Amino acid sequence: MTVWYKQGKFRFRNIGWSEGGCLTGDPCTSQDKECVDTITLDELIELSTGRIIAKIDIEGAELPVLLFSKNLTRISDIAMEPHGNETLLTKILSQYGYSVQYTEYKLNLTLYKYWINISPKMFGISVAVYRLLVSTVSTPKITVLKATKPRYDNITI
DSSP states (O other): OEEOSSOEEEEEEEOSSTTOEEEEEEEOOTTOSSEEEEEOHHHHHHTOSSOEEEEEOOTTOHHHHHHTOSOGGGEEEEEEOOTTOHHHHHHHHHHTTOEEEEEEEEOOGGGHHHHTTOSSHHHHHHHHHHHHHHHHHSOOEEEEEEEEOOOOTTOOO
């Protein structure tokens, strides 16, 4: 089960490395082998009766999932990787009253041992070589978005 912007059964592309894979957005057919059931963020939110803190790591699908949510304001704190969508995600979350900040973390170069084992083998080697070359020019890093809604339940008058 994965969170998507609509409920259903969709094709899943397994890329065989740390990210695991992603939805293609195509509905499954009876011939598809790799399919996954999806649930919306709102359906997931409805399962909670208390404070909701969300770590959203859905490999680039964050934007459509947030855009289609009608209950986003029920989440008090959110952490996610923006995948290059910093401006749009900040705009959406700010409209719902979140304060948004970004933190960059340097990637640990020991990850190369995982990248080199990606299937198919030539793709894994290509990823490892590419990231090694990039790291000689710049420091590989990951950006994390942290969004928080103000809490008023602890204010006394």
